[in-house]
Amino acid sequence: MEQLWGRCAGVEGLFVDPVPPPREVLTLRGCSPEGLLSEVLAEPAGSYRGLSDVCVEVWDDEEPVQWWTLVDAVVVAHQPYRGDPARYDIVVGAGVRKEEGSSFEPPAAPRFELFAGTTAAAPGAGRCSAVDDLFKPRADPAPVPLEVIGCEAAEPLLGGTQRPRRWTRGSADLLVLDRHGAVMASQSVSLAVTGARPSVLGEGLEDITLTDGGADRPPPAVRPVWAEWYQGPPTAPNGWAPYDSQGRAAWLDLTTRAWRVPAPRPDRSGGEYHLDGRFVTDVPGLHCALAEALLGPGRYFGREWNAFKDCLAGGFGVVPPFTLAWHESETSRRALADVVEDPEGRLSYFEEAVRLLERSGVTVHLR
Template identity: 45%
Template sequence: MGNLDVDISDEQGPRFAWTLVDTVVISHSPHATDPDLVDLVVGTGVIEHSEAWPGAGPGTMPDAPRFALAEEDYRGERLLAALRNTRAWAQEWGVLVALDRFGREMGSHRVRLEVAEVTASVLGGPLVDITLADGGHDDRPSLGARRIWETWYQGFPTTPHQWASLDTRGRAEWLDLIRPHPGGEPDRTGGTHHLEGRFITDKPGFYCALGEALIGPGRWFGRRLDDLDDCLGGRHGVIGPFTLIWHDADVARNALNFTLDHGGKRTYFEEAVQLLESAGVTVVLR
């Protein structure tokens, strides 16, 4: 049944709400007193949203609670209709989520799906197997993403330069998976960071290497200059002043030797260095 939002109230109004996550019907039976109703037993995960209702602690259940679905998700009904008549099915948006072996989300892509075939399930009983076809969308993962997801599937990267052997598109896919600084502690300032420049042969490589130098493997410090500007403003793990020693800087100087669309005279390499220095970073090119 997907996710369901449930309001919990008493005679004075709503107290708090639940989101029932990935709800599955385990069993059902006729209601004891009303033949038009059905009693359901469901399995679900619960996210509680406390509303700080006056006089009640978070999540305090009323003595006579009333439960009401706050929002209905009609995708389930549309799917059932499609199973009865696949020609009536319109393309549906979905999200393909890649999980690592610990169940943590690595990344996601929006996809368009079509019901191609419905057959009796190999598991038997009233179940059916649904074959979904690609409805076509430009944001689908590249074939190179498989190799990257297989690397991240083993867990969060802990060693640097695992992206270095990838081509430009593969490095962009790697950037899709890297994570912001988890937060919860003040930004670090001061000290010296070493930027390994021999692999910075394109823009994605610059941001992969910079995130590793400042925060650590698999960490985010932007994927374009606007992002970098935001990250240098704080709340991303490190903030100026600090010293950045850029090793083999000529590799990036040659690879990023192009100007931006606004017609500026500085190259992308020079823009990046200027942006770092304007945020209080002492950049040492070697």
């Protein structure tokens, strides 16, 4: 059962960039490079071209069991692998982050797949036989605090403000309201109170410092997206189009709550829908446009591949069979030509999306 612990006028520190992990030096042993990693090795020594984020997927005999991210990886040096001169030992500098949802203990006989990026559509970058120092324990980065301004606290939070530094109650959801009072987003925050003081906004209110404002806060770069949604859920089409991929991804994040308001009605099927493909120049743009075509501006129909498949199975407002007219489809095809969801299938994200729609019972007309 939900319990209201307080209301506040504002929050400082809601938008923060993630704290980067400390830099380390690791060696990728016995690498067979592909794609971007192969291109970097072919460049002159000392070029120090970055790889951006590299996903290291750790397999046991049958399936991947761990995922690690080498954050802002840079090739520092490389040399032929002693066991096979066609392969390389590659020294990289990077921050190291273990992704959630995977075990910590390495498999007895692991193998390592590399990807140039951290999304499901990231292209392969090769494979290697070992990664030195990957599995060592690491301390979590220090949390970034959050300042709650002008808070009208209720129990039990009120009791915590009277005993700061000695009071903690796990976590809670910070609900962010738009100008009409509707919930536009939520953020999980720790309820460890570092400090409390009379508010700058007046008598009876408090300004409260929470030790940890949460790890998944939106970055400052997407503040304009939130500012737009603060006015209320969008009603005009293509509001997401002016933003870059990061901004469009933030737009999709906000639709995940908006689709529940008002409460979903029974799925409808049949009819023809029109997708405006003029601005589908990246994967987030594709999912923005699909949702808008099927349900209207600001609505949700998946924000990545697996969620998109789930939506096509029903429960989100529209279910096949229906017809989708994809206008300016060649723009989408060209923009997503090098984005591959299934490396084994070798189809682009655009082609995979069309195939999934058709297999799900959608008649797709590319125009």
